[in-house]
Amino acid sequence: MTKTVAQAAAIDRTAEGRRTVVEARDLSLVFETADGPVHALANVDLTIGENEFVSFIGPSGCGKTTLMRVIADLEQPTGGTISINGMTPSEARERRAYGYVFQAAALYPWRSVERNIALPLEIMGIPRAERKRRIEHYLDLVNLGGFGKKMPWQLSGGMQQRVSIARALCFDPDLLLMDEPFGALDEITRDHLNEQLIQLWAQTRKTVVFVTHSIPEAVFLSSKIVVMSPRPGRILKVIDCNLPADRRLDIRETPEFLAIAHEVREGLRAGHSYDD
Numbered sequence: 042m043t044k045t046v047a048q049a050a051a052i053d054r055t056a057e058g059r060r061t062v063v064e065a066r067d068l069s070l071v072f073e074t075a076d077g078p079v080h081a082l083a084n085v086d087l088t089i090g091e092n093e094f095v096s097f098i099g100p101s102g103c104g105k106t107t108l109m110r111v112i113a114d115l116e117q118p119t120g121g122t123i124s125i126n127g128m129t130p131s132e133a134r135e136r137r138a139y140g141y142v143f144q145a146a147a148l149y150p151w152r153s154v155e156r157n158i159a160l161p162l163e164i165m166g167i168p169r170a171e172r173k174r175r176i177e178h179y180l181d182l183v184n185l186g187g188f189g190k191k192m193p194w195q196l197s198g199g200m201q202q203r204v205s206i207a208r209a210l211c212f213d214p215d216l217l218l219m220d221e222p223f224g225a226l227d228e229i230t231r232d233h234l235n236e237q238l239i240q241l242w243a244q245t246r247k248t249v250v251f252v253t254h255s256i257p258e259a260v261f262l263s264s265k266i267v268v269m270s271p272r273p274g275r276i277l278k279v280i281d282c283n284l285p286a287d288r289r290l291d292i293r294e295t296p297e298f299l300a301i302a303h304e305v306r307e308g309l310r311a312g313h314s315y316d317d
């Protein structure tokens with residue numbers, strides 16, 4: 042399954058003609074626990090192309106995080122294959138192919154905002170002047186210019202999450218993995234960050250994989266929505282979302298938006314009949 046990057050670029054294209062970033066075939070994952078096996082993922086086939094914004098949505102425990110962690114090489118599948126940019130997840134991780142944003146901002150409380158963002162750059166041995174340039178650039182990108190010297194506790198939850206997004210972007214990964222990054226925030230902050238994220242995506246054109254429980258959030262942000270079934274997590278449906286690129290929150294009241302939201306809701310409802 043492992044291919045060189047050149048092979049991947051030459052051969053692997055999605056149906057829409059995009060370069061393939063993530064390709065999973067018949068992926069499964071069974072956790073062996075003291076209470077017996079837990080079938081977290083089964084028969085997952087998924088292709089994610091360059092510049093797509095793909096959301097995983099499904100009921101709690103359906104394997105969204107597990108699938109994201111397999112992409113990130115934080116879990117090993119027990120069956121099937123997966124490649125990231127034509128490489129194994131472990132090769133992709135070594136090449137820093139992705140940035141990961143968790144549900145909690147996970148900032149080091151004793152480091153200032155800029156020193157939190159600097160950390161992966163320090164580990165990579167990026168010289169100080171270049172680190173400074175990138176920190177300024179990415180702080181501006183997440184609308185936190187001038188906040189570099191603040192400590193994490195001096196920022197709101199939404200601002201802390203924006204710092205963690207800047208940290209995930211600062212080494213310029215192809216792929217941004219976001220696991221319910223706004224799940225713990227109030228709805229007003231979440232709406233605001235959704236708008237900022239869609240603008241950030243338009244500016245950076247990163248490939249984004251996003252886990253959420255929220256149908257409006259998935260429809261607002263995504264170019265594709267992957268609807269998953271209760272355990273074992275399977276892909277029930279992949280829904281295309283072709284809303285205009287420069288969307289604002291009021292798009293949520295349009296018939297096009299509501300039609301996609303309805304399709305996602307129906308997909309989730311159908312999935313609940315699955316025998317758990």
Ligand SMILES: Nc1ncnc2c1ncn2[C@@H]1O[C@H](COP(=O)(O)OP(=O)(O)OP(=O)(O)O)[C@@H](O)[C@H]1O
Binds near residue numbers: 073080101254
């Ligand atoms: N390390 C592990 N060992 C055993 N079981 C696990 C492990 N990690 C996850 N699971 C189980 O695998 C299933 C899928 O979990 P996962 O966290 O991927 O679901 P999820 O869809 O992200 O859930 P949520 O929306 O609640 O975050 C769950 O039943 C969970 O209990």
